[in-house]
Amino acid sequence: MISRQVLAYTSPFACYVLFLMLRSVVGPDSGFDTRWLYGAQVASVGLMMFTFRNDYGDLRTGALNLRAWAWSIACGIAVFAIWINLNLPWMKLGESAGFSALRTGGGLDIALAAVRLAGAALVVPLMEELFWRSFLLRWMVNRDFRRVDPRRIAWGPLLMGSLVFGVEHDLWLAGLVAGLAYGLLYIRSGSLWAPILAHAVTNGLLGAWVLAYQRWEYW
16 A cells, blocks of 8 residues: 555656646547646646645755755756757657647737746646655655655665656756756755755746747747
């Protein structure tokens, strides 16, 4: 039986993936604008994390000092810059259809863009860092993962976890670099808030860049 602790860290991520699958199943021929499933997706993930909030002990500790804030923000900016430049064909796993926030007749759909940007910058970093860093990296060290001090995570779990994180994304090399950067922040700081902040900065900047230049394939 899967423990409540494992469910707390994995079920929000599983919920997010299930919605991705649902969007591909429904498809554009259904007559329903599947882009709006994203709102239900991040709302469902947020609700699950709220339900399990008392199980996230590492979110109640590890407050960042000024130096950690600076390093996390700098890391987030660097990963954003890397993400939009590691885009050669061999650095991709196929072509991404992306997520356009344009109306059918043209023009930006402000509500859709706001939902996408808020979800990517606020909900996704928390959900992914709970799963990829707090759970997976520590679980590879000890199945009783909550007992593992992140500062004791070795290179093996970091590399393996970052590789899997990378291939989860279309831009696999950029994803690998991001996974290593966020993982190192987690290990060096001992606080999950460091990679959460960096991830949020990356996604926020990426979202602003996508909207400014209409590079929907990066969404």
